Amino acid sequence: MRIQQITTWQDAKANNQYPQLKENINVDVAIVGGGITGITSAYMLAKAGKKVALVESKKYLASDTTLFTTAFITKVIDTGLSDLIKMFGEKNTKLIWESGQQAIDQIEQIVKAEKIDCDFKRVSYFTYANEDSQFQSLEEEQAAAKKVDQEVTLKKKNSFKFKNAGYLEVKNQAKFNPIKYVETLAEKAVANGVQIFTSTEVTAISGHKSVRIKTKNYEIKANQVIIATYKPIKVLKTFAKKGMYQSYVFEVKLPQNLILEGLYVDLENPYHYFRIDKEKGFDRMIIGGEDHREEAKMSATKNFKALEAYLKNLIAVDYQITRKWTGPILEPSDGIALIGESKPNQFVATAFSGNGMTYSTIAGMIFRDAITGKKNPWSKLYDPTRKMKLKAFGRKALDYGEEFYQGYVKNNLKY
């Protein structure tokens, strides 16, 4: 079969048409960006009684990063618990995982309340060791989990039919089809009064008391603006706090019941991740990894070769690669996302690393609470204007260095 350069979720795109902005308007809240973050925030604010307009530069909603995701919905973020404790302390680390778990619950509640048919399913998240020598890291994570009252299960021997040397299981995580979810969520937002405009690029944002959101010919006046453009436009305070990576993904057809349905991540640097979904007559694996910094230009062919070598080594059965794609991952410099008010009445949500499904929902909740004057337990934690601690930068710099050597250098020499 010819490999198509499209993602698994492309088939679910309804390609709903929304009008272009063709007049000046006034709203309570303007949202820039029609990916999962913008749509979730629009839905939540409309539900809280706000008059909302959302503007998206592309022809269709959710055609950017949200289309390229692998859509693990999890509190287990890319930075491990032991590192989080060293950087943020036990209390904040507990809050980080709690915010993720509450985001999963919130997504499930929305799916149920709005009857969204998006294949949402609770599954376990497994961090696995590729080699015996990595098992100690799992033990350290187990000990860290205990310190912050999080339930995990460590197993050395297991019946998974893929190569591994033990795993740490976190139950009660989830997965879905992200495009089915956001397409319907956008319809529900509109039903709650949100005005959506596509093919409308925001060119400038100014003002604080009343914010002006300019497009080529028109402008929106709002009390607040939410910048949900993935890579924020002109929010200088967050500029140095994140780094862009490229990630490589295969969709793979596997025999049924080889690997338990769930979410899987290894301990390599750069890491690999995969999910298993039950399809009619086969199991679908979506596997990704081989991430490298965007500035370190390298051929996609080399990284796909490295990913396939990993896949071949992992499973000892025939498989068929049916799709492949690459996508951008925006990493925060200290391991957790930047969400909140970056200037008076200007809110931003960015640097979600591989956790945009939960972070987008956390962002929706933080924005809704800030704009409706409620206290939110996580707003300080994710504050985009926070001063990053030197030790956090240091740990992440080490991580970048290792990833550069193991990914960029190794793949360039080997393939």
Ligand SMILES: Cc1cc2nc3c(=O)[nH]c(=O)nc-3n(C[C@H](O)[C@H](O)[C@H](O)COP(=O)(O)OP(=O)(O)OC[C@H]3O[C@@H](n4cnc5c(N)ncnc54)[C@H](O)[C@@H]3O)c2cc1C
């Ligand atoms: C390969 C890959 C795998 C991933 N896997 C996972 C995973 O398993 N789990 C997970 O939680 N996360 C994962 N992520 C991360 C997740 O996909 C993202 O964090 C999330 O989709 C970001 O959503 P968003 O709405 O913030 O950004 P986007 O989806 O990029 O939406 C931003 C929108 O803003 C629009 N825009 C930009 N500029 C303007 C402008 N000036 N005017 C108007 N509109 C504008 C863009 O066109 C775009 O539609 C993965 C990412 C990649 C690339």
